[in-house]
Amino acid sequence: MNVDSSIVAKDVVKTFYLRGQQVEAVAQMSFAAAKGEFVSLVGPSGCGKSTLLKMVADILPPTRGTIEIDGGTPHEARRRRTFGMVFQDPVLLPWRTALDNVALPLEIVENRKPNSYKSPRDLLHLVGLNGFEKALPWQLSGGMKQRVAIARALVLNPTVLLLDEPFGALDEITRQRLNIDLLRIWSESRTTALLVTHSISEAVLLSDRVLVMSPRPARVIKDVAITLPRPRTLDMLQHKDFFDLMAETTAALYQSFEWATASDTQGVS
Numbered sequence: 001m002n003v004d005s006s007i008v009a010k011d012v013v014k015t016f017y018l019r020g021q022q023v024e025a026v027a028q029m030s031f032a033a034a035k036g037e038f039v040s041l042v043g044p045s046g047c048g049k050s051t052l053l054k055m056v057a058d059i060l061p062p063t064r065g066t067i068e069i070d071g072g073t074p075h076e077a078r079r080r081r082t083f084g085m086v087f088q089d090p091v092l093l094p095w096r097t098a099l100d101n102v103a104l105p106l107e108i109v110e111n112r113k114p115n116s117y118k119s120p121r122d123l124l125h126l127v128g129l130n131g132f133e134k135a136l137p138w139q140l141s142g143g144m145k146q147r148v149a150i151a152r153a154l155v156l157n158p159t160v161l162l163l164d165e166p167f168g169a170l171d172e173i174t175r176q177r178l179n180i181d182l183l184r185i186w187s188e189s190r191t192t193a194l195l196v197t198h199s200i201s202e203a204v205l206l207s208d209r210v211l212v213m214s215p216r217p218a219r220v221i222k223d224v225a226i227t228l229p230r231p232r233t234l235d236m237l238q239h240k241d242f243f244d245l246m247a248e249t250t251a252a253l254y255q256s257f258e259w260a261t262a263s264d265t266q267g268v269s
């Protein structure tokens with residue numbers, strides 16, 4: 001066990017079987033995220049990013065290899081409520097208010113230890129939705145719904161936040177504003193964040209490290225250290241250092257296509 005690492009993936013492989021055909025989604029993927037670090041995964045569509053996040057979240061088992069979260073298996077981490085997860089689609093219960101959606105995990109958790117959890121009301125405040133406690137999901141914009149989903153992911157006080165394209169469905173301006181909010185929430189809640197995104201600018205703006213993945217089967221082909229100072233601000237989108245890091249990440253992503261194997265071109269129809 002590595003005490004400084006929050007997430008450690010070692011030689012993780014995931015192979016799916018689809019209508020008799022084998023699809024290798026993740027190949028020998030290894031990486032580590034330190035406690036409190038913000039790490040992003042970028043890679044071409046279909047390369048295996050969501051599959052990797054689902055293995056970290058104990059939604060899917062790896063075919064081979066190991067994943068550790070805070071020194072335990074993903075299954076143990078799920079039982080201990082070590083991580084919260086946010087998907088591209090916020091999946092709120094439509095008949096529940098924003099406050100009751102955030103509170104939902106508290107109602108279904110076993111071994112309730114109320115003091116170790118956060119107040120749904122405080123979390124709605126943290127995500128900038130004070131005054132909307134009683135709103136129903138249809139009365140909220142896409143960005144507001146996603147904020148509710150982030151608050152819900154934090155209610156059990158996780159040490160790790162797993163984010164799969166959380167703002168993918170939103171327009172660019174809303175997305176960048178929410179990104180800055182996400183950074184504030186991340187630093188205030190002192191979690192480790194693992195973010196999957198298609199957007200290189202988003203990854204560079206938010207992260208301590210950006211891991212560039214190859215086309216399927218996914219592996220990490222470049223680990224870019226993002227040396228921009230914190231707190232990050234939207235002005236940084238105009239800085240030369242930001243452009244240089246974008247260029248470095250983009251070059252790695254394009255180079256990654258050389259890693260594509262013959263299995264990539266077969267697809268599944």
Ligand SMILES: Nc1ncnc2c1ncn2[C@@H]1O[C@H](COP(=O)(O)OP(=O)(O)OP(=O)(O)O)[C@@H](O)[C@H]1O
Pocket residue numbers: 016017018023024025043044045046047048049050051052198216
């Ligand atoms: N449950 C499943 N059964 C079979 N194949 C799957 C399953 N889930 C994913 N795959 C396949 O694994 C590969 C990787 O999918 P994944 O959803 O991880 O990609 P992704 O990198 O998240 O893509 P995107 O950026 O478009 O969200 C794809 O070829 C997909 O068809």
Ligand SMILES: [Mg+2]
Pocket residue numbers: 049050051
């Ligand atoms: Mg995905």
